[in-house]
Amino acid sequence: MQVPLSWLKDYVDVDLPIEELARVMTMAGMEVEAIQVVGLPMPEGEKHEFKISGLSWPEDKFVVAQINEVLPHPDADRLILCKLDDGQGERTVLTGAPNLYEYKGTGPLDKPLKVAYARLGSVLYDGHKPGWELTKLKKARIRGVVSDSMVCSEKELGISEEHEGVIILDDDAPTGMPLAEYMGDVVYTFEVLPNMVRDACIVGVAREIAAVLDKPLRQPQLTVPVTGPSVEGQAFIEITDPNLNPRFVLGLVKNVEARPSPYWVQRRLRLAGTRPINSIIDATNYCMLEVNEPLHSFDYDVLVKRAGGKAPTIITRSANPGESLVTLDDVEHKLEPYTILVTDTAGALSLAGIMGGLESEVTPETNNVLLEAANWNFINVRKTMKADHLSSEAGYRFSRDLHPELAPKGVRLGLDRIALWSGGEIAEGLVDVYPKPYEDPVVEITGEYVERSLGIHIPIEMIVELLTRLEFECRVEGQTIFVKSPDHRTDIGRGVIGKADVLEEVARLYGFDNIPASRIADELPPQRRNESLEREERLRDVLARLGLQEIITYRFTTPEAEERLVPPDVKLPPVDYVRLANPIAADRTVLRRTLLNQMLEVVERNVRQRPHLALFEVGAVFLPIEGELLPAEPRRLALAMTGQRFLPAWDQNLKGEMDFFDLKGVVESMLAELHIEDVTYAPGEHTSFHPGKCANVWRGDVLLGTFGELHPLVKERFDLEKAPVLAAELDVEALLRQMPMRFETVPVPVYPPVLEDLAVVVDEATPAAAVLDVIRKAGGKLLEGVFLFDIFRGPQIGAGKKSLAYSLIYRSPDKTLSDKDTKKLRKKVIYMLEKELDAKLRS
Amino acid sequence: MPEQDITQNQEELLEKLQQQLSEVRQTGLDLLRTLQDEEGLQQWRSNFLMRRAVITEIMRNLSNLPPEMRPVIGQAANKVKKELEARLKERFAEVKQAALTHSLNSERLDVTLPGRKPQHGGLHPETEVLREIYQIFAEMGFQVYRSRDVETDEYNFELLNIPAHHPARDMWDTFFTTKEGVVLRTHTSPGQIRVMREFAPDPIRVILPGMCYRYEQISARSEIQFHQVELLVVGRNITFGDLKGTLNDFVRRLFGREVRTRLRPNHFPFTEPSAEMDVECFICGGEGCPVCKRSGWLEILGCGMVHPTVLKNGGYDPEVYSGFAAGMGPERINMLRHKIEDIRYFWANDVRFLEQF
Numbered sequence A: 001m002q003v004p005l006s007w008l009k010d011y012v013d014v015d016l017p018i019e020e021l022a023r024v025m026t027m028a029g030m031e032v033e034a035i036q037v038v039g040l041p042m043p044e045g046e047k048h049e050f051k052i053s054g055l056s057w058p059e060d061k062f063v064v065a066q067i068n069e070v071l072p073h074p075d076a077d078r079l080i081l082c083k084l085d086d087g088q089g090e091r092t093v094l095t096g097a098p099n100l101y102e103y104k105g106t107g108p109l110d111k112p113l114k115v116a117y118a119r120l121g122s123v124l125y126d127g128h129k130p131g132w133e134l135t136k137l138k139k140a141r142i143r144g145v146v147s148d149s150m151v152c153s154e155k156e157l158g159i160s161e162e163h164e165g166v167i168i169l170d171d172d173a174p175t176g177m178p179l180a181e182y183m184g185d186v187v188y189t190f191e192v193l194p195n196m197v198r199d200a201c202i203v204g205v206a207r208e209i210a211a212v213l214d215k216p217l218r219q220p221q222l223t224v225p226v227t228g229p230s231v232e233g234q235a236f237i238e239i240t241d242p243n244l245n246p247r248f249v250l251g252l253v254k255n256v257e258a259r260p261s262p263y264w265v266q267r268r269l270r271l272a273g274t275r276p277i278n279s280i281i282d283a284t285n286y287c288m289l290e291v292n293e294p295l296h297s298f299d300y301d302v303l304v305k306r307a308g309g310k311a312p313t314i315i316t317r318s319a320n321p322g323e324s325l326v327t328l329d330d331v332e333h334k335l336e337p338y339t340i341l342v343t344d345t346a347g348a349l350s351l352a353g354i355m356g357g358l359e360s361e362v363t364p365e366t367n368n369v370l371l372e373a374a375n376w377n378f379i380n381v382r383k384t385m386k387a388d389h390l391s392s393e394a395g396y397r398f399s400r401d402l403h404p405e406l407a408p409k410g411v412r413l414g415l416d417r418i419a420l421w422s423g424g425e426i427a428e429g430l431v432d433v434y435p436k437p438y439e440d441p442v443v444e445i446t447g448e449y450v451e452r453s454l455g456i457h458i459p460i461e462m463i464v465e466l467l468t469r470l471e472f473e474c475r476v477e478g479q480t481i482f483v484k485s486p487d488h489r490t491d492i493g494r495g496v497i498g499k500a501d502v503l504e505e506v507a508r509l510y511g512f513d514n515i516p517a518s519r520i521a522d523e524l525p526p527q528r529r530n531e532s533l534e535r536e537e538r539l540r541d542v543l544a545r546l547g548l549q550e551i552i553t554y555r556f557t558t559p560e561a562e563e564r565l566v567p568p569d570v571k572l573p574p575v576d577y578v579r580l581a582n583p584i585a586a587d588r589t590v591l592r593r594t595l596l597n598q599m600l601e602v603v604e605r606n607v608r609q610r611p612h613l614a615l616f617e618v619g620a621v622f623l624p625i626e627g628e629l630l631p632a633e634p635r636r637l638a639l640a641m642t643g644q645r646f647l648p649a650w651d652q653n654l655k656g657e658m659d660f661f662d663l664k665g666v667v668e669s670m671l672a673e674l675h676i677e678d679v680t681y682a683p684g685e686h687t688s689f690h691p692g693k694c695a696n697v698w699r700g701d702v703l704l705g706t707f708g709e710l711h712p713l714v715k716e717r718f719d720l721e722k723a724p725v726l727a728a729e730l731d732v733e734a735l736l737r738q739m740p741m742r743f744e745t746v747p748v749p750v751y752p753p754v755l756e757d758l759a760v761v762v763d764e765a766t767p768a769a770a771v772l773d774v775i776r777k778a779g780g781k782l783l784e785g786v787f788l789f790d791i792f793r794g795p796q797i798g799a800g801k802k803s804l805a806y807s808l809i810y811r812s813p814d815k816t817l818s819d820k821d822t823k824k825l826r827k828k829v830i831y832m833l834e835k836e837l838d839a840k841l842r843s
Numbered sequence B: 001m002p003e004q005d006i007t008q009n010q011e012e013l014l015e016k017l018q019q020q021l022s023e024v025r026q027t028g029l030d031l032l033r034t035l036q037d038e039e040g041l042q043q044w045r046s047n048f049l050m051r052r053a054v055i056t057e058i059m060r061n062l063s064n065l066p067p068e069m070r071p072v073i074g075q076a077a078n079k080v081k082k083e084l085e086a087r088l089k090e091r092f093a094e095v096k097q098a099a100l101t102h103s104l105n106s107e108r109l110d111v112t113l114p115g116r117k118p119q120h121g122g123l124h125p126e127t128e129v130l131r132e133i134y135q136i137f138a139e140m141g142f143q144v145y146r147s148r149d150v151e152t153d154e155y156n157f158e159l160l161n162i163p164a165h166h167p168a169r170d171m172w173d174t175f176f177t178t179k180e181g182v183v184l185r186t187h188t189s190p191g192q193i194r195v196m197r198e199f200a201p202d203p204i205r206v207i208l209p210g211m212c213y214r215y216e217q218i219s220a221r222s223e224i225q226f227h228q229v230e231l232l233v234v235g236r237n238i239t240f241g242d243l244k245g246t247l248n249d250f251v252r253r254l255f256g257r258e259v260r261t262r263l264r265p266n267h268f269p270f271t272e273p274s275a276e277m278d279v280e281c282f283i284c285g286g287e288g289c290p291v292c293k294r295s296g297w298l299e300i301l302g303c304g305m306v307h308p309t310v311l312k313n314g315g316y317d318p319e320v321y322s323g324f325a326a327g328m329g330p331e332r333i334n335m336l337r338h339k340i341e342d343i344r345y346f347w348a349n350d351v352r353f354l355e356q357f
């Protein structure tokens, strides 16, 4: 919505500084997005709360002037010389404005042309360059004629992009008056809130400002006397469904003549963002911008002809199957049953509330205008606009629900403006069919309700006074105020909703900033922990502590992207995704089922940035469930590591690429830090991982997740370096469920440990975990710790064998162990290893 | 043996021992002076004072001497021993001091060389800011309530007073799924209904964090997925003043104790009255800078009193209960505080960005 200040001032007296008015509008719910200064002095200072642009017209440089005679240029056909009076004397000005050609060489003008005149040294926009480039008027000689000033176009003055010719001002413009004083303006642009469509017009904005500033609002007045015969019998209305079309109003004006509107009308329309067309169309647009009711003008004679020479009947109905209509913009629309049509006995005329049809549109030749204002079901209008991607000023308003009372108001003003600017006689009366009157809600509120909601006591009289300023009708009975919504808005509901709606208006006018802040006095709710979040955050901390960097990735992906997680020759059964009906990009069509793909994409992106990468992500995946509307959203944990094990320093450079056991170390430490004990690792089968370098993590029969080195064929599908890529995906729900509510500590030992090394030779196929198991079992309680410190293979121990070297720590909680004690333990360990695993002690 | 011989022998012996002591003393002291390190001094101690030292030998053999000689030699040996010990102690101190002085004077590191970096991980900046928000609200008695990302149209819109084809629906560009009536939540507000239905009729004080989705072209300023944190308070006596007070307290803890705020009227279908809270730009102090686009204000959160329809849909009688809600974007807070100029950084996960936090 663009609001020219000069127009606003027709309805309310405001003389606030430019930015102060923007602040008032903003604090009333009309958040000003931009201020365009058109001629008036620019606000000073560095700090501007609002985005301000535009051009000022200094009083000594820009004035109203009158052209007394237009002469041809002696040497150039396309240039003319204007003899003009700028209030200080006669000047000759060179111009090429095509709209002055018609006066060339016609001698002194009977009626001087009033123009916007810029003197030497003026700064204005260059009309010949695209965009908005400032230029300074200098003295120049063009084809032998000296030029040091100019007659301006709208573009040069920053009013609009119009540069077809110079501005011809209205005849009553006072010669010599500073231009800024005559027509300087400011345009405020703001976005109309969805519930404030009443402010999509200048009177609406003025009403809000008047209410805030406590000033009177002047309503637009009718100016042309009604002289024509009654409209009765000249047109008929037939509404088939009052729910779709609660009201329809027609007025008639005859013997009009479409011409250019007065300049001030054109300027206002342009400043408000509408292109002037001719005095009839401009009048309908002007009234819509003024009071919000979109008007539609039919060529009356076309309708009569369509009705076979009789008075036309306007019929409103929903579209029939297969029906179509060509709109003003020459586009054919296939219509759906929810579309409401304005038709006559010969067929469709326009898309109700959105756009007129081509045939019955007024033209420059139109003599008689039948003017329509109606009220439409906003949902149907919205549906049609959405489905057909239509947008129009009328549709914008009707799709936000206008009050039916605006229709007769709009038609009367429209007829008046048409007659004012296009001539003609207004027919007496209106054809007004109103089968579904809108009942303005009456809401009951009390001072106590206002106080309980806002936290501040506002006296009843003040509440009434604030609401009255917005034209609510208030009646007080005891402690209750009966508040009737005014007939220009439909956003006030009924019952308890209406109360909240009215409360909002009280708070808004009272000023949110005037309501004192308080701390919640109400009782605290019962305390509930959020264990899932607490544990998840703990998991994040543990992983960060273990040296991993957290990432958060897109939850969008494609099935094809996730297919990269298996080797190309492996075909997995198809899986179901949460699919987007309206994906925004080809690579974001579904929600992910795994974190691994995005994890690897992030590794891809970073692998050349850092010699050592260790990343994790905790987040949801989305798994559709057969027969359920909504998918499961379990959380997963992904880990990835690749690159050098150690960070290089200037005095050391320990080489070594991370492998399976670096990742396993992280998994082990993570589980230990979460106090998840008795975890087992077993060879895993997972298509993403190397079949020999993949493990499942189990706790009892609960699978916590799988990790391993990326399968070489999977790795090839990503742009990665040579180093192995280790990755894991774990089930966060399962993992965090295993976290104990509490854990116990053991006392710090008092007696010294006995340390001992033990190397055993076993078959290559014997897993280290089995050896460890036997040692633990044999060592019993006195065996405090076992650490594998070396693995050896070689001819000394024979082919197909490996030697595992362990450090054992024996300790008793009650005494210092003797040599005899440890010897006995050692013997038992060795015996058990031999017995269970056929292991040989390596000497 | 004749008496005289014995006497003479004794005198010779005495002289010899004294001579020996004197030599030991002299050699010891001479040597001690030349020693410059602790190791030498330890060696010297073992040579001159310990088990195999001459003095120890003499003292050990005292009992073999004639009784009358014993005190003389004993005292003499003791005196030498004491002297040597005292000198050793002094020497120890001197050597230690010298070593210290040497160390302090000669060991000079190039302190400008870089340190050895320990390997460490880190949290995503969004996790950090979310936790900060949780923490501040936790201290005000708010608990965290999370709900699902994929929602029904009913929870995401209808129950929040946003019926189909309502003008307010234009405020959200929604991702629809191929399942009829299933959308990606456009805000965390569906959680408001879920938490109310779960906890009614208890009073409620929760924050609702989570990832939300909007159908928008991705650019430096807008993303298709983003975090939101909403708060919801429901009780019998919750006022607009409480809304202001709670949010003021929150933004002052987040941005600075003195920061000014203002509420601008706005419209959200699920609250009424609705407002937008601006805080005074904490970078320029309200004087105007590029971050606040010279306005002195930063738009931080939307808020309002819970709409009666929403209360009712949540199972609370709007005639008895009232409440307020507010919502904010943690990414925006991060961007403002850390001068992040491109919102796409958050999900791009470039470690060169992440490591800066």
Ligand SMILES: [Zn+2]
Pocket: B281, B282, B283, B284, B285, B286, B287, B288, B289, B290, B291, B292, B293, B294, B296, B297
């Ligand atoms: Zn600033």
